[in-house]
Amino acid sequence: MELNIALLHGDGIGPEIVDSAAAVLEKTASEFGHKINFTPYLIGGAAINAVGKPLPQETINGCLASDSVLLGAVGGPEWDDLPGDQRPEKALLGIREALGLYTNLRPAKLYPALRSASPLKAEIVGDGFDIMIVRELTGGIYFGDRGFREGRYGQEAYDTEAYSVTEIERIGRVAFEATMKRGKRLCSIDKANVLESSRLWRKTMHTLAEKYPEVQYSDMFVDNAAMQLVRDPKQFDVIVTSNMFGDILSDEASQITGSIGMLASASLGDGKRGMYEPIHGSAPDIAGQNKANPIATILSGAMMLRYSFGLAEEADRIEKAVNKVLEAGWRTADIIGSSERTPLTCTEMTEKIIEVL
Numbered sequence: 001m002e003l004n005i006a007l008l009h010g011d012g013i014g015p016e017i018v019d020s021a022a023a024v025l026e027k028t029a030s031e032f033g034h035k036i037n038f039t040p041y042l043i044g045g046a047a048i049n050a051v052g053k054p055l056p057q058e059t060i061n062g063c064l065a066s067d068s069v070l071l072g073a074v075g076g077p078e079w080d081d082l083p084g085d086q087r088p089e090k091a092l093l094g095i096r097e098a099l100g101l102y103t104n105l106r107p108a109k110l111y112p113a114l115r116s117a118s119p120l121k122a123e124i125v126g127d128g129f130d131i132m133i134v135r136e137l138t139g140g141i142y143f144g145d146r147g148f149r150e151g152r153y154g155q156e157a158y159d160t161e162a163y164s165v166t167e168i169e170r171i172g173r174v175a176f177e178a179t180m181k182r183g184k185r186l187c188s189i190d191k192a193n194v195l196e197s198s199r200l201w202r203k204t205m206h207t208l209a210e211k212y213p214e215v216q217y218s219d220m221f222v223d224n225a226a227m228q229l230v231r232d233p234k235q236f237d238v239i240v241t242s243n244m245f246g247d248i249l250s251d252e253a254s255q256i257t258g259s260i261g262m263l264a265s266a267s268l269g270d271g272k273r274g275m276y277e278p279i280h281g282s283a284p285d286i287a288g289q290n291k292a293n294p295i296a297t298i299l300s301g302a303m304m305l306r307y308s309f310g311l312a313e314e315a316d317r318i319e320k321a322v323n324k325v326l327e328a329g330w331r332t333a334d335i336i337g338s339s340e341r342t343p344l345t346c347t348e349m350t351e352k353i354i355e356v357l
């Protein structure tokens, strides 16, 4: 199979982790007799510095012409003072929208080898947890009407949360289908006790639930969900939620797995093309120091093989290699915990994984 992959390195640790994941993909492809063509494009602060805007048209066109996209991270203090619509983060929203990627799958799984890196007590973690967060990605407050206006207390800024039945239904369907392939338990998270958009969300989910009688469906308010995730994460199988709640809860879920450096994600639309990225950010504090944990991006590469190319065996191979390296005790700085070992650098961790492959 020939795979045409667009690489969006972005900012901070983005270049390091994307190169790591590309090397792992390259090795996997050669083991299985596939050919990969990587084409890099500019995005985020790197694009601002090079061509004056965070999401050049060439990048959009390049991604649209590719089979799939691998992204590192965007943003950094250098661009923090730019107006909202010129910031690196705007490019990420722009590319998600341009590619029609309304589904964001964020699996949060505790690796047995990393049990001690989880901040949760052993009796809470038990034999581990395995949660799939299905986050809506192209709607809600991230894309709603926003601006400045004269308010009751003078000048104010506002953002709007809005969801249509169509948007809720399409993300709901993805979540129910994903649940059918897993533990058949789906929890929809909203703030229906306060927000009108959440009440429509809940009503629409209930209508969908009738079509999936095998799924054990429940609703939960987001404040309670934030609490339940640390109180008893094992109660969750699949979670479906809005763009902003998903952003927040997935960071929380990542932390209880031990490190945000471990969590991969897949952004999908109606076609095969997706964008795959770690859920963490650009970590400007450690950028360029070869200290980043490349595992989230490497696992994102595995998700790409699985979801965009249907190469399940190849994806398994990468996930197993990561597992083996962790089982053997190798750690980057973020997951070293109280171990006596010296942490591996980003490139060393990548080499370890490639060796096992």
Ligand code: IPM
Pocket: 074, 075, 089, 092, 093, 247, 279, 281
């Ligand atoms: C994420 C990030 C992005 C988001 C930012 C960088 C725009 O936090 O992918 O979770 O909020 O979606």
Ligand code: MG
Pocket: 247, 248, 251, 279
């Ligand atoms: Mg986030």
